[in-house]
Amino acid sequence: MVWGKVHSWTFECLDCEWRTTTMPAGDMLLRGVTHFDTCPACSGENLMRREATDLERLIERILPAKRGAR
Template identity: 40%
Template sequence: MPLPMPPTTLSCPKCGWHKTVVPKSDVLIEGHTWFTVCPQCGHAELERKEANGLSGLVAEVQQRFEIWQKKRAK
């Protein structure tokens, strides 16, 4: 049975952009739960590392808040 990836922090060494993603399943969605290029500068070599507990928790709360806002806007 596939398992979701652990919270991951993606960062761009060129411009400093970073984002922590918390995938809810084994499906990764480009531009939402996974990035192959920096959305800010287009640099293709992003650094990936497992997020620490606090940044993973903050990212999960942010994702839930974004979902709540979208549902509320309808």
């Protein structure tokens, strides 16, 4: 039984330009891994969350080591 679509999210810090795309494997969100309340780079709370684009999902699948490198 499918409960619903699992979303891929892109988090962007508006203070320091940190960015990461998360692709949860299930429906559980893990703070600091698949969900962010504060920026891990600058500890700022000025984060924007949006649904990841197809290109961001593709890059995350091909280059998972690049996560958060921008």
